Amino acid sequence: MSSNHYPVVILGAGVTGLTLAHYLNKNEIQFKVIEKNDRPGGVVHTQTEKGFVFESGPNSGIISHPEVVALFDDLGDTIKVEKGNDLVKIRYVLKNGQWHALPHSAKSAITTPLFTLKDKFRILGEPFRKKGENPDETLAELVKRRMGNSFLDYAIDPFILGIYAGDPAQLVTRYAMPKLYNLEQNYGSFIGGARKKAKEPKSELEKRTDRSVFSIEGGLSQLTTALLNSAGPGHFQFGANDVEVEATDKGYQVSYTIDGNKESITADKIVTTFGSVGLKETLPFIDKQQMLHLTNLKYARVAEVSLGFDKWQGRALDGFGGLIPHKEKRDLLGVLFMSSLFKGRAPEGGALLTIFMGGIRNEALCDLNDEDLMQVLKKEFIDLMEVPEFNPSMIKIKRYSHAIPQYGANTGERYSAIDHVQKQYPGLIIAGNLRDGIGMADRIKQATLIANELTK
Ligand SMILES: Cc1cc2nc3c(=O)[nH]c(=O)nc-3n(C[C@H](O)[C@H](O)[C@H](O)COP(=O)(O)OP(=O)(O)OC[C@H]3O[C@@H](n4cnc5c(N)ncnc54)[C@H](O)[C@@H]3O)c2cc1C
Structure with missing residues (x-):
């Protein structure tokens, strides 16, 4: 084998590429990772400034698949997984300008002002409602049908804003929320299905898949650094520009430029891990029509603002954060109380908050320059967070033109392509x-399954 030939070449060193690289290295499969950026992690990026440790991509993940537990086990002492404290259970939703905690007990579900009395009665009938028959039903249609409008507006809508920065009327349930879809399809109801599922026998890994909110001590970049180290930094080429793959009769040739110099390697197998953005330029040999199906995926644009306060004087940060339903017509999507959930994120007495703006229904906000964006934020923030004055000592703004993919009506076509x-x-x-889910846990699961296939 030539020194420029690899059984596997991975394109991209985000969570997906790094997890795959970790398992290939563990299974002694030769590989090379080609990464456009000059650092690993992709959108995962923890930074430190003025005593604040903040994330400019994802803020936390969910232990929602056994593959996440297995990966953390594998990484052992190289990371310290930090599960969010009890406050993660308290999630505020804004209604008529007031924050209300989402109910998490039968009693609070009865007393909450978030849902109408009619819908509270309606929910009692949820287990007896007929199964949906349209496999491409949107999340909004499904929730209206089974639970009622107020659940859609004040539970599902903010939840979807928090995960997808999206619109439940545009997301197809079986792709965007497959677990929810399967509860209805397999058990006939969300409530009954969740109860039955909880009683099913589970493997040890499944038992530890407890849907905890996680970060890593020191921030999520500790995870991607640990993955880089376990995969072997020597297998990585960072700063590769103009990456282009050619299909040859012997496999694939990958060419790219490093500091203006053209390089190329060959591979038996190529794994692209960067979703649909840039796929057309990277895989120019793919038929135009198929490429269209692969790339006509809409991503939500998002502006993420980290605010550090040396001394917090606003409302109690006694929860995971607050989400703001579209109906409330505000300019913020939500606020995460990061320093309340994880250790060492802000100096003693201070606070670190992450604010999301934009999203699929308010993308124009991402076009504002920093000053105008902060003016919009400040006005809302003073009111919502009850601060006497807006005096953060640290402000960091990160805009994503392709933050979160929206699994909408064209998802089936993309999967077929x-x-x-x-x-x-x-x-x-x-x-x-571009497939299999949008969260870090989904990326870890996808990469683990691909690694299993490649090591067979
Ligand atoms: C603002 C934001 C907030 C989020 N919040 C959460 C959250 O709270 N919880 C959660 O679980 N998930 C969240 N996510 C999603 C989560 O961050 C992603 O699912 C995950 O990090 C994506 O990892 P990835 O490796 O698939 O892709 P990426 O992180 O996008 O990595 C892809 C890599 O490929 C590289 N690349 C691109 N093109 C090429 C090319 N042609 N050749 C070689 N390399 C290339 C890129 O430089 C990048 O490093 C959030 C995402 C964003 C953007």
Whole structure:
């Protein structure tokens, strides 16, 4: 084998590429990772300034798949997984300008002002309602049908804003929330299904898959650094520009430039991990029509603002944070109380908050310059967070033009195109967040399953 040939080449060193690289290294499969950026992690990026430790991408993940538990076990002492404290259970939702905690007990579900009396009675009938028959039903349609409008507006809508920065009327349930879809399809009801599922026998890993909110001590970049180290930094090429793959009769050739110099390697198998953005330029040999299906995926634009306060004087930060339903017509999507959940994020007595703006229904906000964006934020923030004055000592703004993919009506076509292209070009694996879920846990699961396939 030539020194420029690899059984597997991974494109991208975000959570997906790093997890895959970790398992390939563990299973002694030769590979190379080509990464455009000059650092690992992709959108995961923890930074430190003025005593604040803040994230400019994801803020926390959920232990929602056994593959996450297995990966953390594998990484052992190289990371200190930090589960959010009890406050994560308290999530505020804004209604008529007031924050209300989302109910998490039968009693609070009866007394909450978030839902109408009619819908509270309606929910009692949820287990007896007929199963949906439209496999492409949107989340909004499904929730209205089973639970009522007020649950859609004040539970699901803010929840979807928090995860997708999206619109439940545009997301197809079976792709965007497959667990919810399967509860209805397999058990006939969300409530009854969740109860039955809880009683099913579970493996040890499944038992530890407790849906805890997690970060890593010191921030999420500790996870991506640990993955880089366990995968072996020598397997990585950072700062690769103009990455382009060519299908040859022997496999694939990957060419790229490093500091203006052209380099190329060959591979039996190629795994793309960067979703659909840039796929067309990277895989120019793919048929135009198929490429259109792979890339006509809408991503929500998001502006993420980290605010550090040396001395917090606002409302109690006694929860995970607050989400703001679209109906409330505000300019913020939500506020996360990061320093209340995880250790060492702000100096003693201070606070670190993360604010999200924009999203699928308010994207124009992302076009504002920093000054105008902060003016909009400040006005809302003073009111919502009850601060006497807006005096953060640290402000960091990060804009994402392609933050979160929206699994909408064209998802089925995209999945078919992925199957088609992968069959047409054996050894090509199209991965990343254009399929299989959008959260870090989904990325870890996808990469683990691909690694299992590649090590068979
Ligand atoms: C603002 C924001 C908030 C989020 N919040 C959460 C959250 O709270 N919880 C959660 O679980 N998830 C959250 N997510 C989602 C989560 O961060 C992602 O699912 C995950 O980090 C994506 O990892 P990835 O490796 O699939 O992709 P990426 O992180 O996008 O990595 C892809 C890598 O590929 C590289 N690349 C791109 N093109 C090429 C090319 N042609 N050749 C080589 N390399 C290339 C990129 O530079 C990048 O490093 C959030 C995402 C964003 C943007």
